[in-house]
Amino acid sequence: MTDRADDGEQTRDDRRAEAIEVLEANRRDGYTVPSETLYPFQWNWDSAFIAVGLAGVDPAAAAREVETLLSATWPNGLLPQIVFWADAEGYFPGPDEWDAGFDDVETSGISQPPVVATAARRVYETTGDDDFRDRVLDPLDRHLSWWRRERSTDGVVYTRHPWETGMDDSPAWRLPLERFDPGDVAYERADRKSAELADQRPTDWDYDRYVALLRQGREAEWDESVLRGTCPFRVEDVLTNSVYVRACEDLAALYASAGEDASAERWREQAEETREGMRERLWSDDLGLFVSYDRVTDEQLLEPTVAGLVPVFGGVPTAAQFERLHETLTTDFFAFEYAAPSYVGDDFAPDRYWRGPVWMNTNWLLERGLRRYDATDAADRVRADSLALCDREGFREYFNPRSGAGRGSDDFAWSAALYLAWTGESQR
Template sequence: MTDRADDGGRSREERRAEAVRVLESNRRDGYTIPSATLYPFQWNWDSAFVALGLADVDPAAARREVETLLSATWPNGLLPQIVFWADAEGYFPGPDEWDAGVEDIETSGISQPPVVATAARRVYEVTGDDDFRDRVVEPLDAHLSWWRRERSTDGVVYTRHPWETGMDDSPAWRGPLERFDPGHVAYERADRKSAALADQRPTDWDYDRYVALLQQGRAADWDESVLRETCPFRVEDVLTNSVYVRACEDLAALYASGDDAAAADRWREQAAETRATMRGRLWSDDLGLFVSYDRVAGEQLLEPTVAGLVPVFGGVPTVGQFERLHETLTTDFLDFTYAVPTYVGEAFDPDRYWRGPVWMNTNWLLERGLRRYDATEAADRIRADSLALCDRGGFREYFNPRSGAGRGSDDFAWSAALYLAWTGDSQS
């Protein structure tokens, strides 16, 4: 680990200490909020990235982060996108709008990419805590089984809300959202804390559809058997599937470490099935990357987003596909001052949420995946740029890929956590 000074004159160790302080400031009773200014509850994949960063630094906190999240698993295996552990007055959409949860735990009614399995494996490998492993395998199994049972017919899983993908206002969702009329939806947005932030967030056009999808799910009492037939947004999101493949691998590894060979084989077979389907239906040779698939319209969503590169995280691309994908990465996504923009198509906007800025979590998924394919030069570039952005701008929510300017919320938890993961000895 290099102990160089950043642009503010701070050493790498001083910046790591600052990252720890951000996480401690954002920590609540057993979980870490993404941001005090905008996201004051527990978010699913945010907590997973936090646990990944804490594994080497504060293993006890990392274990608790994972277990607190898993404690909100529904009886059917859904692991919610948001868990409302605290008072949600003034937040929209809050628990009253979702009307969802289990027993006395209020949650949203959708999920998010299952990074939690990868985080649990990482925490276990760092700590060697067999008791932790034995506590988490059952809820992890229940959750990944939920994806397979409720959201798949042939191994590839689908999402039914843009929020569920994590990349809320990706240009890839424009087509599916245009294909339905949300009607009149009454609500008051609470996600715009300043004029500058408002310009970076999804539009009212998008939010009308987000809220309409939420209201439809609530009206169906979150019954997947109803929603799989009626929900107008049913998208096989390439990022969610990439993370799902890796999650199946990681759950298999946890089972194998506990000598449950049958369960390990079952989840390895699931990973192989999903990979095989992705290689066919979600690959675009024209774009040279993977894309999402609209189940309603029966067509690929041909937008060049960073999600189309993330299948390397699950070992999805064939040798030939990876050669094309690596060319696309180098030509289209690395041709910026800072890698990797989340989108490089016609609607590119370097400051607008998931339409161009660099996010640390997608950078981490891509960087880790590239190393599976021995693409060391590209992986090193992404890691170096990610650290430089945080060194220059602090732990912001996202960054302009041209100027490096930080955007969105300050003191963003997964930016701090992944900085720790990248600069820790075992992640270097």
């Protein structure tokens, strides 16, 4: 394990100052873009992770980040993956491609893991601002209710696009994507800014299917009652469900702080219902971790991804499951210079997006969850490796777990924000 903490507090303080500078440079009117060069709009779970980090250094900006995102909640409760607050000319897929949103708010037509509830709770507990809490309760409730109403039959929620999972080109999606022919989909990609970056991004084979799924949703006018019976990608993503469980808990805590006990109990019960479903359907004893589930073919997607460790964030594993999961973590995911790679299976690619690199956001979810299970040594390893990567390479989008080399976009907002969260005085 590599740890840069012994290089001195001045180095750590300097890096914190740089993190704040990255966030300020990426700040727009009420929100923060993930990356000026690659992701120039507001992204759902990016803003949530950014608010987590901002809460300790600029709580007013953190609160505004959350509220700006929630202001884009659709009338039906969907909180979109992307909000196009600015001109999107030249970006693909832009608002014309999606043809989604409401009133004058242009958005994508899919969501992302609801980290926003966790961010909102963190902001509230940092500030004690009852007015902020009261403003966010309704949109958070509507959004989590949307997941339960539109994307679940028994408490375990499903996603219908790889982009919606956040882990876009994870090998876990290979089988669901192989199952359908995207047909002739003409488009021009805008995510390849250089030859080096192109080699790290999803392939055209993947992108054809991403675009085909997008256009199917657009043709259905984003009507979930139509898409739940026709969309060829309907996957109970283990990471989304893990975050959803925690979101239900966090919303319950916010309601409890407001004295709304009945609402708090309702969301506690929802969290437990989803936990039980995950323990039963998403656990793989063979792999020793949780996996996603294909609702179309009724089968587990048996790929060893970091998402399979993240259920600790929501308190999902039983004691026996956690014992096996911890063994898998230390044996397979800690078998690298830097933890925790996003994938450790046969198609491991240390520089390619979600097929092997270390990401700060999944490390944060994992580290927080490990502390919930009192796995202090493992949590310390994840935290120390995360800080070492940023100390060494700066705030890159993702990192090679063998060499530590930074990859993807630079000046990446959630890497900077989570560095601030990890190095702050309070380890929540």
